[in-house]
Amino acid sequence: MNKQFFDVAIIGGGPAGLAAALSARKAGAKQVVILERDVELGGILQQCIHNGFGLHRFQEELTGPGYAGRFVRMVRADTGITVYTEAMVLEVAKDKTIWAVSPTLGLIQLSARAVIFAMGCRERTRGAIRIPGYRPAGVFTAGAAQRMVNMEGFLPGKNIVILGSGDIGLIMARRMTLEGAKVQAVVELMPFSNGLTRNVVQCLEDFAIPLHLSHTITFVHGRERVTGVSVAAVDANRCIVPGSEFYLPCDCLLLSVGLIPENELSRAMDICLDGLTNGPVVDQYRQTCVSGFFAAGNVVHVHDLVDFVSEEGDIAGRSAALFANGELPLEKQYINVKAETGIRTVVPQRISLPTAAGEKVRLFMRAQEPLTRSTLTITTTAGKLVERKLPVAKPGEMIVADISTEKISPDSQEIIVTLLPQSLGGA
């Protein structure tokens, strides 16, 4: 087997990987490779057949496959990009040798000057949230069910209960209803839905599907097949309210209880991970703590808008191409970006110095809890970088703010991001 050499190797062919490949080429990479374990490019978008993608990037509402298609066609048309599908990457070494297996090619070994992780994320399973009960058939994650219904032509059940009211749970409530199933209810632990209002209205209210907020599933009934679930109310501390339990019969339980960035490869290489995002710690170039390794998309932090995923892919692709050509500025120093009161996560987690003149860095943040009328503040030891009033902030919608790096001096210790109610001094 001949070992092949590339300027930039990208692991994962979802929207992050596709954008990274195109932008790496634009920034001067001659040979780029995408390794994708699925039978086709496009990632999770191929199963998200609903519309609502691309409003920022293309100013129109595309379906998931429609959005993916635009990038796939550009990638396929570029002869400087090699694509391996059905190629599962098993190992990546620090010297940037990559091993993958494919049913048609067997073992693939290749080597690159820069590597981009774009593996996306996977769904939290029942095991990860520990619901008591038996282990009957009929319990699926919502995304697995989405793939079955939208791509493979199977209906996972006819009488459905959904746990979790994030966008995926909501979208699946509508999808199952349109396919003729009865959705009994969506059960949500938090006192609010993490999904877009648009999805609450168009996926639940349109079909009169009940949404039980501040409720959880306490037991899964049925030995062979799910026969029903017990649902109970929870109090402000998320403890079950005694006596509030009720029973919902169903033959299928869909779990939409969160996504976890897919970082086995990065972890095996001792790349530093952020305990809250579960993704690698990155700087403004999306470079990880190991030089020459970059990351973009859901592997870094779970995104809700694919437009931002593509934007992050652009950054990682450009940076990796510059690195491969020895043009990326060598970092002399890091300034950490820290999420404090009101903010749960922030990406990038650090900024490498020196920065280019006039360089702007976009920060992506998630609020700790929903707030109306709050103030976002970004400060360094030297003073305020950003102060902005937010009429509403929800954990489900990423907060985006640009900071200009001119104001960051090498002696700034760290950059601190907070989100405070306006009544609390933020006014």
Added chain:
Amino acid sequence: MSELQRQPITQRVSCIVCPMSCVGEVEIAEGQVVRMVGFSCERGRAYAESEVTAPKRVLTTTVKLNGGTLRLLPVVSRQPLPKDKIAACVRCLASVEVEAPVKEGDIISGDLLGLGVDIVASRDVESVSR
């Protein structure tokens, strides 16, 4: 018109136009909006009016696909459809079968149910080479 229809009815509407997510109430009598409270801006009031008088939705679903690399073809309505016709449209599309190959934008069901809206393929699917 019956007595019932002449009585104004109140409908709760959650605005989806911007992240403020205002929830307001709209009173309608004889198909006309007579009173509206709770919306903070003109765009929201316009949305609420269309939402109670003529609500529309884009429909996305799948149809059966023969001879393709996938068993199902995702489809989308080119324009929004009247909300109360969605169920009928889905039922109609349930019996549609198409043959691969298909290109994104191919019309799968033209002028569905005479509503003036085409249902088109939302992706390319190649045929399986045998």
